[in-house]
Amino acid sequence: MDNRILLRMCKMSGNEIRYINEAFRDEWVVPLGPNVSGFEKDLEAFLGEDKKVVALSSGTAALHLGLIDLGVGEGDEVMVQSMTFSASVNPIRYLGAVPVLVDSEPLTWNMDASLLDSAIADRLEKTGRLPKAIVTVCLYGMPNDYDAILKVAGKWNIPVLEDAAEAFGSSFRSQRCGTFGEYGVLSFNGNKMITTSGGGALVCPDESAARKTMYYATQARLGYAYYQHEEVGYNYRMSNICAGIGRGQMTVAEEYIAHHRHRHAYYREHLAPLKGITLHDNPDSRFDSNFWLSTILIDPELRVKGEDDAYSAAVTQAIGGAGGVTEAGASVHTDCEPNTNVEAIRIGMAKEGIETRPLWKPMHRQPVFSKFPSYVNGVSESLFHRGLCLPSGPYVSDADADRVIKTLKSLIR
Numbered sequence: 001m002d003n004r005i006l007l008r009m010c011k012m013s014g015n016e017i018r019y020i021n022e023a024f025r026d027e028w029v030v031p032l033g034p035n036v037s038g039f040e041k042d043l044e045a046f047l048g049e050d051k052k053v054v055a056l057s058s059g060t061a062a063l064h065l066g067l068i069d070l071g072v073g074e075g076d077e078v079m080v081q082s083m084t085f086s087a088s089v090n091p092i093r094y095l096g097a098v099p100v101l102v103d104s105e106p107l108t109w110n111m112d113a114s115l116l117d118s119a120i121a122d123r124l125e126k127t128g129r130l131p132k133a134i135v136t137v138c139l140y141g142m143p144n145d146y147d148a149i150l151k152v153a154g155k156w157n158i159p160v161l162e163d164a165a166e167a168f169g170s171s172f173r174s175q176r177c178g179t180f181g182e183y184g185v186l187s188f189n190g191n192k193m194i195t196t197s198g199g200g201a202l203v204c205p206d207e208s209a210a211r212k213t214m215y216y217a218t219q220a221r222l223g224y225a226y227y228q229h230e231e232v233g234y235n236y237r238m239s240n241i242c243a244g245i246g247r248g249q250m251t252v253a254e255e256y257i258a259h260h261r262h263r264h265a266y267y268r269e270h271l272a273p274l275k276g277i278t279l280h281d282n283p284d285s286r287f288d289s290n291f292w293l294s295t296i297l298i299d300p301e302l303r304v305k306g307e308d309d310a311y312s313a314a315v316t317q318a319i320g321g322a323g324g325v326t327e328a329g330a331s332v333h334t335d336c337e338p339n340t341n342v343e344a345i346r347i348g349m350a351k352e353g354i355e356t357r358p359l360w361k362p363m364h365r366q367p368v369f370s371k372f373p374s375y376v377n378g379v380s381e382s383l384f385h386r387g388l389c390l391p392s393g394p395y396v397s398d399a400d401a402d403r404v405i406k407t408l409k410s411l412i413r
């Protein structure tokens with residue numbers, strides 16, 4: 001590798017290949033086998049709380065099946081955190097259901113429980129029906145305030161689907177994220193806390209829910225000698241090869257989580273003297289984020305070198321190393337974008353080979369979802385204008401963090 005510092009890259013422990021070799025030796029290269037069940041057992045032990053875990057092809061697939069398990073269908077409404085990655089919302093649309101987007105509160109950046117409460121009351125008044133589910137998201141690893149969220153969910157008796165894709169290893173009141181809802185979602189995509197190259201899991205409340213999830217994940221086949229189907233199914237199970245990578249990653253999961261917390265503490269110590277830069281942190285002792293990404297807010301008043309040219313050129317490739325194909329944007333600007341000082345810092349860092357990224361743009365400001373109902377208090381949009389994600393992965397060393405901090409300082413006027 002060159003001397004670039006990337007936002008996040010997963011790291012192999014060396015143990016993955018052992019499990020993959022076993023899979024090849026025993027010809028278990030299909031979506032079942034000892035690595036799949038072994039990985040699920042590892043995850044159940046890791047999460048605690050007596051949950052059943054079903055390994056799937058992605059976190060998005062897990063969200064999709066979780067919604068199906070909760071009975072979400074055409075025309076149903078689902079409350080969902082607006083400040084998130086699009087994958088929290090897309091599966092609601094796969095089902096023809098209606099996402100109702102709820103804004104954040106400033107401490108966790110996650111769903112505002114009192115806004116959720118009044119939004120549910122308003123949906124009931126407007127539609128005569130209660131929403132079918134509440135999708136919470138532990139953004140950048142920060143747990144939701146589950147004291148407040150679960151109180152509202154309990155009051156209305158609406159099940160929670162917890163999107164903990166970014167929060168593997170985070171906890172709230174010493175309970176691990178992914179276990180707070182009726183169902184929970186984990187992701188093992190190439191940029192998450194641990195990876196299976198691509199994959200995810202649905203955390204289920206019990207054995208029968210897990211069996212039902214497996215049934216939907218394997219084309220909804222009924223028990224006959226021939227193929228018999230009464231429902232639409234999906235091909236969402238994790239392969240035994242990918243699960244082998246997952247088992248290898250589980251041998252170092254605690255180490256990686258500790259590394260991310262160290263990375264965050266190091267940034268905290270060294271960014272503290274910088275005026276106008278605020279590191280996002282655990283609001284109080286109930287929260288223990290995995291700090292999957294360390295993120296900062298930049299004061300709009302902070303003057304930064306290169307601000308005047310910040311939006312002078314279109315971004316020509318996808319920002320970030322995760323790959324995939326992006327369509328070219330139609331213009332340099334959209335009607336909701338990071339402040340010029342944030343973009344100037346991003347460009348200034350990129351010139352020094354340091355990858356940063358704006359915060360996730362709220363879903364109620366995304367053209368694809370803007371026509372759906374939203375309950376907004378301005379928090380997520382204000383965060384998006386001011387925020388930036390810093391390099392945080394297992395490859396980011398103290399020396400790398402020093403370079404990030406030094407470059408950031410040099411950009412402030």
Ligand SMILES: *Cc1c(COP(=O)(O)O)cnc(C)c1O
Nearest residue numbers: 058059060085087088165187189
């Ligand atoms: C990554 C991510 C997902 C989707 O997980 P995949 O495994 O990539 O499908 C869902 N929600 C959030 C918040 C994510 O960050």
